Amino acid sequence: MTITPVVTVGIDGSDSARAALDWAMAYARAHGTSLRLVNGLEVPEPSPAYVPYPLGDVRDAVEKEARQALETALARVHAAAPDIEVTTSVVAHPPVPALLEASKHSALLVVGCHGWGEFASLFLGSVSASVTAHASCSVVVVRGSGAVRTAAPVVVGVHGGGGEDATLETAFDEAARRRVPLVAVSAWSDVTLENAAGTIVGAWPTWDRLRTEAGNRLETTLGPWRAKYPTVHVGTVVARDRPAAALLDQAVEAQLLVVGSHGRGGFPGMRLGSVPRRLVHHASCPVLVVRHARND
Incomplete structure (x- = not known):
């Protein structure tokens, strides 16, 4: 039985994540891989001084948003590349540990340069920098629109x-x-x-x-x-x-x-x-x- 290599893509609903997904689709076509779309749950820490909503409601809202982002990404793959095998996963961990765990079973990990906070990529502790430093597989950080310059070297x-x-x-x-x-x-x-x-x-x-x-x-x-x-x-x-x-x-x-x-x-x-x-x-x-x- 031949196992198809998996390319994991970090998804969070941002423009940067969409660019990463578009790049990953082109890569999957060229390499004959499948795609796995992963979204980690970033639940805000409750403040002891001020908690306007029950923590359970906050978790439910975050999970709903994560699933909606994955459904939108899945529809994008089905529309643009229906021949690519694709799965989705909402992981009950913050983005970095979720993606690092996924990297253990991936041929490649693809992330955007922003997302999970638009200023994240400016800091070494950002999602893209952290997974690049610690992933178990090779990592692509997609900068720009994700569109491939087909004639460029x-x-x-x-x-x-x-x-x-x-x-x-x-x-x-x-x-x-x-x-x-x-x-x-x-x-x-x-x-x-x-x-x-x-x-x-x-x-x-x-x-x-x-x-x-x-x-x-x-x-x-x-x-x-x-x-x-x-x-x-x-x-x-x-x-x-x-x-x-x-x-x-x-x-x-x-x-x-x-x-x-x-x-x-x-x-x-x-x-x-x-x-x-x-x-x-x-x-x-x-x-x-x-x-x-x-x-x-």
Whole structure:
């Protein structure tokens, strides 16, 4: 019996959640997955000084609103993509734990950048930032309308320090499925030139030498993936810039930005590096943060 992979989408009735749903529908069509729409119940804590309504009534109202949001989302899927298998679930937990639990049984988790409070995405403790940092599977944070720029490239961040197979495979696969170019970006302002013993080679190098070393390292990293995906046109950008800034620049013209959950300097058990954290908050296109299972 073949089990269809499940993509879970966080739903709360907001415009941001609708954008996430639209993106997830396009992804489900391309990958042959099913969708699971999840809404967590965010029940306000009662104030000991002022409780205008019985807490039970508040819970009932919150659950009713959650179910209505899911019914609206379900109708949107049925109208736009009737061939996609879809289920819904109201979870009696706040959004973050509800989505984190769902991520344990998902191939991908998709959330909007706002929702559950329109200013939430400005803070690291927001739903999107929290699930990106702690989910058991890869996460897409959909920024913008959710509409796919069909001719735009996929962009991937490459640090060249090893342990990037999952990120690169995801990026190449997405570019191949979408039949668009892939742009691989390496920021060389902080590239360390090391020999086999892990020590700096020679005197402090010039920027030209750093750029050459970074370009060589990038090509070496991409080589096996170019061979595996010969139909994908790959462009490279070697930028004298901080990694997040270089990727944000490329995201302006991209349809998807793919990064690992942590990059150079990451360690086993680390949940989210500074680069993907900044991209999730500021990128102008959807950001796919690839969870490296070997470190979880």
